[in-house]
Amino acid sequence: MPMRPPKRCLALALGATLLGCNRASAPASAGAAPFSSSNPFASASPLLYQAPPFDRIHDADYQPAVEEGMRRQLTEVEGIASDTATPSFDNTIVALERSGALLTRAFKVFIAMTQANTDDTLQRIQTEEAPRLAAHLDAIHLNDSLFRRVRSVYERRADLGLDSVQTFLVERYYRDFVRAGALLAEPDKARLRALNQEESKLATDFQNRLLAATKAGAVVVGDKNELDGLSDADIAAAAEAARQRKLDGKWVLPLQNTTQQPAQASLKNRAVRQRLFIASTTRAERGDSNDTRQIVKRLAQLRAQRAQLLGYPALAAYVLDDQMAKTPDAAIKLLSDLVPAATAQARREAEKLQAMINKQRGGFKLAPWDWQYYAEQVRKAEYALDETQLEPYVELDRVLKDGVFFAANRLYGLTFKQRTDLPVYHPDVRVFEVFDADGTSLALWYCDYFKRDNKSGGAWEDSFVDGTGLLETRPVVFNVANFTKPAPGHPALLRFDDVKTMFHEFGHALHAMLTRVEYPRLTGTNVPTDFVEFPSQFNEHWALESTVLAHYAKHYQTGQPMPRALVEKIKRARTFDQGFATTEYVAAALLDMAWHTLPVGPQQPDVDAFEAQALKRFAVDVPEVPPRYRTSYFAHIWNGGYYAGYYAYLWSEVLDDDAYAWFKEHGGMTRANGGRFRDMILSRGGTGDMGALYRAFRGRDPDVAPLLEERGLQADQK
Numbered sequence: 020m021p022m023r024p025p026k027r028c029l030a031l032a033l034g035a036t037l038l039g040c041n042r043a044s045a046p047a048s049a050g051a052a053p054f055s056s057s058n059p060f061a062s063a064s065p066l067l068y069q070a071p072p073f074d075r076i077h078d079a080d081y082q083p084a085v086e087e088g089m090r091r092q093l094t095e096v097e098g099i100a101s102d103t104a105t106p107s108f109d110n111t112i113v114a115l116e117r118s119g120a121l122l123t124r125a126f127k128v129f130i131a132m133t134q135a136n137t138d139d140t141l142q143r144i145q146t147e148e149a150p151r152l153a154a155h156l157d158a159i160h161l162n163d164s165l166f167r168r169v170r171s172v173y174e175r176r177a178d179l180g181l182d183s184v185q186t187f188l189v190e191r192y193y194r195d196f197v198r199a200g201a202l203l204a205e206p207d208k209a210r211l212r213a214l215n216q217e218e219s220k221l222a223t224d225f226q227n228r229l230l231a232a233t234k235a236g237a238v239v240v241g242d243k244n245e246l247d248g249l250s251d252a253d254i255a256a257a258a259e260a261a262r263q264r265k266l267d268g269k270w271v272l273p274l275q276n277t278t279q280q281p282a283q284a285s286l287k288n289r290a291v292r293q294r295l296f297i298a299s300t301t302r303a304e305r306g307d308s309n310d311t312r313q314i315v316k317r318l319a320q321l322r323a324q325r326a327q328l329l330g331y332p333a334l335a336a337y338v339l340d341d342q343m344a345k346t347p348d349a350a351i352k353l354l355s356d357l358v359p360a361a362t363a364q365a366r367r368e369a370e371k372l373q374a375m376i377n378k379q380r381g382g383f384k385l386a387p388w389d390w391q392y393y394a395e396q397v398r399k400a401e402y403a404l405d406e407t408q409l410e411p412y413v414e415l416d417r418v419l420k421d422g423v424f425f426a427a428n429r430l431y432g433l434t435f436k437q438r439t440d441l442p443v444y445h446p447d448v449r450v451f452e453v454f455d456a457d458g459t460s461l462a463l464w465y466c467d468y469f470k471r472d473n474k475s476g477g478a479w480e481d482s483f484v485d486g487t488g489l490l491e492t493r494p495v496v497f498n499v500a501n502f503t504k505p506a507p508g509h510p511a512l513l514r515f516d517d518v519k520t521m522f523h524e525f526g527h528a529l530h531a532m533l534t535r536v537e538y539p540r541l542t543g544t545n546v547p548t549d550f551v552e553f554p555s556q557f558n559e560h561w562a563l564e565s566t567v568l569a570h571y572a573k574h575y576q577t578g579q580p581m582p583r584a585l586v587e588k589i590k591r592a593r594t595f596d597q598g599f600a601t602t603e604y605v606a607a608a609l610l611d612m613a614w615h616t617l618p619v620g621p622q623q624p625d626v627d628a629f630e631a632q633a634l635k636r637f638a639v640d641v642p643e644v645p646p647r648y649r650t651s652y653f654a655h656i657w658n659g660g661y662y663a664g665y666y667a668y669l670w671s672e673v674l675d676d677d678a679y680a681w682f683k684e685h686g687g688m689t690r691a692n693g694g695r696f697r698d699m700i701l702s703r704g705g706t707g708d709m710g711a712l713y714r715a716f717r718g719r720d721p722d723v724a725p726l727l728e729e730r731g732l733q734a735d736q737k
């Protein structure tokens with residue numbers, strides 16, 4: 020699918036089990052109120068599937084629960100480590116899998132709220148707890164007697180009568196410990212702990228500064244004429260955004276997290292487009308308290324030092340060693356191989372845009388803030404397709420129920436029932452119970468779709484509760500996005516990119532909800548980063564599937580189906596602007612690699628100069644096409660867990676386009692095909708080698724050809 024690649028997905032970033040998290044680092048100090056049995060996290064929630072009791076949870080509950088959770092887990096771990104019985108799968112690995120119940124319960128809800136519905140209190144707690152949590156994980160992974168037991172089980176794994184998944188789990192644990200520094204000598208462990216402490220603190224600082232910078236960067240417009248080109252609904256939303264900031268009578272264009280801002284596609288006033296673009300690209304570079312550049316420089320150095328300590332030349336080598344790609348070279352090769360075709364295509368697209376400017380006697384040279392506006396004009400001229408023509412046909416509720424849910428029903432037999440009796444953390448949030456084809460209840464799914472100033476940018480999926488056999492838990496999963504909230508009384512009409520985002524994040528949710536895995540460490544989306552985007556991007560394909568599109572794309576007022584001609588236009592226009600989309604993505608992914616292949620050395624003196632040099636070195640320095648994220652607001656890589664991992668979207672895209680090709684070869688969207696995909700991919704979590712899992716499904720290794728075709732880059736490929 021020719022997607023605008025990166026949606027922000029935290030599925031892996033935070034780890035389903037705290038032990039599984041690879042951002043390990045000294046014991047907690049108590050600063051919070053005492054923990055009591057009246058704390059809502061004190062016992063498993065009595066609600067369906069242990070759904071968080073949001074009606075009883077207050078900001079003051081998190082810190083005592085998280086701190087008590089860490090204390091209890093350390094006690095549990097100490098018990099496992101000091102066991103005098105011979106180390107076994109059950110008394111060591113399974114015991115670790117069962118540890119930390121209170122911490123996991125509280126932390127998963129806490130971290131979800133810091134991302135989706137934060138406030139000053141939560142941000143303060145996060146700032147205090149992040150280094151303590153890093154220290155907590157270090158206290159487990161760097162516990163010598165515990166590691167000796169894990170190692171003993173690992174070394175005898177072939178003789179313990181374990182099945183293949185249990186063997187894989189043992190290997191996974193051993194690897195987690197080694198990667199967290201378990202084999203280091205004591206002085207090096209102390210250094211590692213200090214590095215992890217500082218890194219976790221800086222990553223939180225980065226997140227807090229970026230949130231403030233993005234909010235402060237919103238463009239305020241005092242004259243409605245300057246918004247010429249925006250739809251009435253967008254203007255109403257801008258007025259509402261202004262009211263919420265106590266700027267009544269003005270209009271506010273809040274910043275989205277990417278470099279390019281959606282409003283630039285419609286704003287006729289070039290000066291306003293330029294203001295918006297500059298506000299976006301310099302949001303975190305203003306030399307004020309929200310400037311992130313000092314943090315970024317230090318983080319890059321800390322990570323290089325961590326990698327060196329663990330025996331790797333750079334952070335990327337450390338990260339990739341545990342991914343499907345295996346080496347930075349493999350990831351860089353996939354990206355670099357696309358650069359000539361992508362940039363050549365982008366330059367051709369730029370020429371068309373310039374021709375459009377000239378034709379309209381614009382009298383200026385195409386700049387990055389003009390791209391989306393003129394791309395929209397060219398799209399209208401060449402494909403007669405206008406985004407505003409689409410909007411009435413993509414109303415959020417219809418897309419959800421008749422599109423996203425419908426596709427899941429056709430493929431996997433799932434049905435959905437809204438649950439208004441379960442408490443939510445914000446009035447915009449909705450909850451659905453998910454049922455299997457035979458009527459069995461499977462999971463709970465929450466959605467929180469509208470942009471708020473206290474929500475991080477982008478879109479993501481994660482869970483409040485993971486589904487596991489061992490703990491007898493069912494998945495409680497959520498999707499968060501940042502769609503423009505309609506003014507009161509207006510329907511939520513989406514952009515087509517938003518529709519794809521809904522299918523994308525729901526693809527992650529399916530991966531989490533359809534899991535049939537015994538062990539927490541391996542369940543659902545606990546897979547390598549470069550595999551985790553495979554089910555999500557795969558699910559995007561169904562947004563344009565004829566039967567699905569016909570089912571959801573109906574006029575929000577008349578219920579009339581989207582005219583066939585318009586459908587055809589959408590399909591024809593699929594590869595439109597892919598030179599731009601591929602280039603801005605590949606530029607950001609290579610920028611990530613540039614920062615994370617840095618060896619230990621002096622700190623980079625200048626973030627912007629380093630960025631410019633890196634783009635030049637990889638030949639992705641197209642002036643009109645800046646990277647999708649610049650260094651200073653690249654949340655994926657500084658606090659999102661996607662460091663040395665932004666390439667993963669493209670890596671996964673090779674898989675998802677290739678898997679979709681399998682569907683096309685085998686009769687398309689059928690229950691039988693869906694059942695096979697569910698059985699062989701979605702239900703398996705991270706229970707084996709991902710390459711082998713994929714080969715079993717596909718019958719061969721993944722092929723890049725379907726991706727090139729989907730992106731319309733094939734003809735350019737040598």
Ligand SMILES: [Zn+2]
Pocket residue numbers: 026027028523524527551552555
């Ligand atoms: Zn994703």
